[in-house]
Amino acid sequence: MEIVLNGEPTDVPDRLSVADLIQRLSLENKRLALELNREIVPRGCYDEVTIKPGDAIEIVHAIGGG
Amino acid sequence: MQDQPLTVAGKTYQSRLLVGTGKYKNLEETRAAILASGAEIVTVAIRRTNIGQNPDEPSLLEVIPPDEFTILPNTAGCYDADSAVRTCRLARELLDGHTLVKLEVLGDEKTLFPHITETLKAAETLVADGFDVMVYTNDDPIVARELEQIGCVAVMPLAAPIGSGLGIRNPYNIIEIVENANVPIIVDAGVGTASDAAVAMELGCDGVLMNTAIAAAQNPVLMASAMKKGVEAGREAFLAGRMPRKRFASASSPIDGAFF
Numbered sequence: 176m177e178i179v180l181n182g183e184p185t186d187v188p189d190r191l192s193v194a195d196l197i198q199r200l201s202l203e204n205k206r207l208a209l210e211l212n213r214e215i216v217p218r219g220c221y222d223e224v225t226i227k228p229g230d231a232i233e234i235v236h237a238i239g240g241g
Numbered sequence: 242m243q244d245q246p247l248t249v250a251g252k253t254y255q256s257r258l259l260v261g262t263g264k265y266k267n268l269e270e271t272r273a274a275i276l277a278s279g280a281e282i283v284t285v286a287i288r289r290t291n292i293g294q295n296p297d298e299p300s301l302l303e304v305i306p307p308d309e310f311t312i313l314p315n316t317a318g319c320y321d322a323d324s325a326v327r328t329c330r331l332a333r334e335l336l337d338g339h340t341l342v343k344l345e346v347l348g349d350e351k352t353l354f355p356h357i358t359e360t361l362k363a364a365e366t367l368v369a370d371g372f373d374v375m376v377y378t379n380d381d382p383i384v385a386r387e388l389e390q391i392g393c394v395a396v397m398p399l400a401a402p403i404g405s406g407l408g409i410r411n412p413y414n415i416i417e418i419v420e421n422a423n424v425p426i427i428v429d430a431g432v433g434t435a436s437d438a439a440v441a442m443e444l445g446c447d448g449v450l451m452n453t454a455i456a457a458a459q460n461p462v463l464m465a466s467a468m469k470k471g472v473e474a475g476r477e478a479f480l481a482g483r484m485p486r487k488r489f490a491s492a493s494s495p496i497d498g499a500f501f
Contacts, residue, residue, distance in 0.1 A: 181289045202290065208287075208335040234289065234290045235289055235331050236287070236288070236290045236300060237287060237302050237314065238262075238286050238300075239265060239286065240261060240262060240284060241262075241404075241451075
């Protein structure tokens with residue numbers, strides 16, 4: 176299915192959970208925050224939330240800044 | 242005279258110097274400069290993860306850990322209240338419920354001056370949502386008062402445009418803000434060298450926040466050390482109570498006993 180991941184159209188397997196996506200991207204042990212269709216998905220809920228076609232996901236982290 | 246520590250949102254800090262983590266050559270230099278500065282509060286930006294990046298590459302918070310420093314996520318690059326609020330909420334999730342944030346809503350790309358009406362709007366929303374807001378603003382004393390009344394835990398007037406290194410351009414406004422404030426006033430943006438930081442503290446500010454002044458120095462680690470001393474010197478001078486300025490000279494040596 177096609178989703179929008181960090182602003183880019185991306186093809187991912189169907190019936191993917193947020194946890195599955197994180198694993199696919201090798202981000203399991205990284206400190207990050209995730210938004211699904213503009214709503215924050217808390218880290219504890221990654222297993223329970225399923226991604227649907229057309230979903231927009233933002234995955235962010237902390238970088239250097241003033 | 243023993244100084245009180247800096248208190249922000251109920252937490253005390255020995256250092257009155259706050260630093261950013263941007264514009265350094267690499268993470269090693271970032272950490273070395275921060276350590277040399279003695280800063281305890283360190284700002285970070287929130288941006289998209291690089292998908293497909295090498296997973297073994299160290300990330301900023303591995304080098305500047307949240308259990309060693311107080312991390313202050315900023316809303317850099319936001320030009321409206323909505324994106325600033327969204328950024329703070331993501332930062333709170335990223336940092337396990339940490340509520341301290343630096344709010345900055347910009348109004349212009351060239352000067353990076355704050356957009357005051359959007360800043361006020363964002364501050365209200367964030368305070369209502371339980372955030373401890375340290376807010377970047379201009380040197381308008383009325384706006385500073387409004388931001389404090391909204392419930393911001395610190396008000397941070399700019400010395401000069403972000404990254405300009407011009408130092409405090411309007412000391413009289415800064416004094417006005419400091420004298421009317423009931424929350425910490427931290428000069429944020431535009432500091433260029435150690436004397437600028439000392440001047441901010443001599444005006445009575447509670448702290449100074451800087452990034453470019455250190456990161457863009459020829460020797461950032463040495464400048465970080467200079468800034469640490471500049472902030473401490475300025476603070477001591479403020480507490481010591483400076484002598485009055487005079488129009489004419491006043492000799493330091495007595496006339497009595499002159500033999501010529």
